[in-house]
Amino acid sequence: MAHGRPTKRRDMFPAAFILPPLVWQASFFITPLVFLVWMSFWRVKNFRLTRDFVTANWERIYNAGFFYDAYVHTFTLATVNALVVSVLAFPAAYFLAFRAGPKVRQLAIVFLVTPFFTSYLVRIYSLQIILAEHGIINSALGLVGLGPITMLSTSFATVVGFLTLTLPLVILVQLLALSQVDKRLMEAASNLGVPPFEAVFKVVIPSAKVGLIMAGTFGFLLSFGDYVSPLFLGGSKPPTLSILIADQVKSGNNWPRASVVAVTMVVTLVAVLLLMTSLAYAKRGKK
Amino acid sequence: MTRGDKILSVYLAAIFVFILAPIVTLIVFSFNADRFPSLPWSGFSLEWYEAIASDSTIHTGFKNSLIVAVATAVISTILGFCAAYTDYRFKFFGKMGFLALAAMPPTVPVVILGIANLTFMAQINLAGTLQAVILGHTVYCAPFAMALIRIRLADLDPDIEPAAWNLGATRMTTVRQVVLPFCRPAIFSAMAITAAVSFDEFMIAWFVSGINETLPVRILAMLQGQVSPRINAVGSLVFLVTITLVLIAQAAVYSFRKTRRNV
Numbered sequence: 415m416a417h418g419r420p421t422k423r424r425d426m427f428p429a430a431f432i433l434p435p436l437v438w439q440a441s442f443f444i445t446p447l448v449f450l451v452w453m454s455f456w457r458v459k460n461f462r463l464t465r466d467f468v469t470a471n472w473e474r475i476y477n478a479g480f481f482y483d484a485y486v487h488t489f490t491l492a493t494v495n496a497l498v499v500s501v502l503a504f505p506a507a508y509f510l511a512f513r514a515g516p517k518v519r520q521l522a523i524v525f526l527v528t529p530f531f532t533s534y535l536v537r538i539y540s541l542q543i544i545l546a547e548h549g550i551i552n553s554a555l556g557l558v559g560l561g562p563i564t565m566l567s568t569s570f571a572t573v574v575g576f577l578t579l580t581l582p583l584v585i586l587v588q589l590l591a592l593s594q595v596d597k598r599l600m601e602a603a604s605n606l607g608v609p610p611f612e613a614v615f616k617v618v619i620p621s622a623k624v625g626l627i628m629a630g631t632f633g634f635l636l637s638f639g640d641y642v643s644p645l646f647l648g649g650s651k652p653p654t655l656s657i658l659i660a661d662q663v664k665s666g667n668n669w670p671r672a673s674v675v676a677v678t679m680v681v682t683l684v685a686v687l688l689l690m691t692s693l694a695y696a697k698r699g700k701k
Numbered sequence: 702m703t704r705g706d707k708i709l710s711v712y713l714a715a716i717f718v719f720i721l722a723p724i725v726t727l728i729v730f731s732f733n734a735d736r737f738p739s740l741p742w743s744g745f746s747l748e749w750y751e752a753i754a755s756d757s758t759i760h761t762g763f764k765n766s767l768i769v770a771v772a773t774a775v776i777s778t779i780l781g782f783c784a785a786y787t788d789y790r791f792k793f794f795g796k797m798g799f800l801a802l803a804a805m806p807p808t809v810p811v812v813i814l815g816i817a818n819l820t821f822m823a824q825i826n827l828a829g830t831l832q833a834v835i836l837g838h839t840v841y842c843a844p845f846a847m848a849l850i851r852i853r854l855a856d857l858d859p860d861i862e863p864a865a866w867n868l869g870a871t872r873m874t875t876v877r878q879v880v881l882p883f884c885r886p887a888i889f890s891a892m893a894i895t896a897a898v899s900f901d902e903f904m905i906a907w908f909v910s911g912i913n914e915t916l917p918v919r920i921l922a923m924l925q926g927q928v929s930p931r932i933n934a935v936g937s938l939v940f941l942v943t944i945t946l947v948l949i950a951q952a953a954v955y956s957f958r959k960t961r962r963n964v
Contacts, residue, residue, distance in 0.1 A: 432787050432791065435847075439803060439843070443805075445821060446818050449824065450813070505712050506712065506716050508709070509709035509710065513710075514710075525717060529721070531894065531947045532944050533724075533936065536932070537724060539924055542928075543730065544726055578719070581716065582720060585716070646924060656812040659816055673816065676816050679813060
């Protein structure tokens with residue numbers, strides 16, 4: 415029997431579990447990201463990538479007007495989506511957390527988790543045929559003598575696409591945050607005669623602040639990097655950063671310039687994440 | 702039910718209509734006879750399913766997606782189990798960094814994982830292969846597996862393993878005979894969810910797969926062409942596969958949430 419083996423073998427035991435994920439993620443997650451940064455300093459010479467250390471790609475991209483337009487557009491759309499999705503999700507999450515029965519809540523969670531993991535690409539295609547000039551909505555409007563309304567290839571359509579992506583997740587995260595609110599606080603507010611609607615703003619939202627801010631941040635992160643909605647619903651007018659990356663790689667064949675855009679996106683996302691985290695955990699001012 | 706509750710439940714129903722409408726529309730119009738999807742509905746047809754059934758690029762894409770999804774599910778579930786057990790059992794310097802590394806990939810946009818993988822795979826001569834897609838997908842999927850298995854391990858009393866050691870079992874035997882059986886529903890669930898995410902993923906796959914297109918990459922290519930109900934048909938098939946996997950995963954989670962009370 416193997417019990418009481420000398421300690422040398424036992425020392426290997428943690429390594430058997432720690433090393434596989436560590437080595438795998440370091441090799442295939444961190445290394446590619448490092449490559450991405452390095453690649454942004456390479457050169458494309460006669461259509462061939464050349465290892466180098468030049469800042470030309472950075473200068474080229476950062477001096478390009480289309481890059482600034484894309485950056486501002488992407489950031490604005492993602493911010494708008496984060497706000498809209500937070501506001502739209504909140505009543506649903508509130509209802510599920512405090513008012514709905516456990517059966518309804520359970521069923522709703524299944525209906526929220528499922529779309530989050532299924533076929534975003536084909537759902538956006540479906541929205542395309544719903545919103546198109548001669549699509550479902552406009553042909554329905556036509557039947558009653560209205561329309562057509564132009565919806566496709568607008569920022570409105572892009573945000574609708576973002577919402578189908580982010581709404582389920584944001585409702586789930588908000589629900590998680592709200593279910594940790596101390597119900598006695600709400601009872602206390604009610605006993606003190608605070609109307610329910612007011613209690614939402616004075617008790618519920620302040621005590622669930624961290625989770626609510628993180629939910630909105632997810633809404634930002636997911637839409638900031640999305641490629642499909644801005645392209646197929648927004649009509650790439652103007653292109654977003656993800657579209658720039660795909661274009662540089664797929665048609666421009668300029669990986670270094672695409673890397674510059676990608677590194678800029680990563681830095682932006684880390685900055686937003688840090689800012690929102692510090693905002694979420696910030697102590698409220700002296701009152 | 703108060704009046705406020707009624708308004709809120711109607712609101713919730715409206716949210717679900719919004720979330721589910723694209724899926725319903727997709728499936729309904731995959732059976733529409735008319736080439737251009739609009740109302741009124743122009744009759745039932747299986748034409749578009751017949752069209753994709755005889756399309757060899759769809760067959761190849763389906764086969765590639767299946768290979769990638771199975772390999773991704775197995776590898777990322779093993780990695781996820783190792784990471785979850787590490788968090789459950791060991792304390793060591795740098796553990797926070799380890800967990801951050803293990804959990805972080807899904808927060809990075811897939812477009813960035815895609816181009817980062819492309820630049821890297823090109824250097825090690827793997828760009829354009831299914832292996833490259835599998836490597837990219839395991840990185841992205843392993844955190845989901847870790848989360849599911851970690852939730853299950855939270856219900857395993859930390860003193861059970863030391864009890865087995867005291868009775869003479871080695872640590873590895875204990876993992877095999879106590880921890881793994883206990884985690885079985887979560888492992889099952891992790892395999893299903895990682896397979897679903899991989900089967901559905903098109904961005905990383907698009908960047909690194911080259912000519913070895915997976916099914917979602919094929920759909921992406923079709924989307925860049927003309928509107929065609931074929932996309933509805935193949936989209937409905939992809940949807941059917943992923944929704945089945947996701948529902949299996951949730952049923953498994955539900956089953957272990959129930960058994961916990963009896964432990």
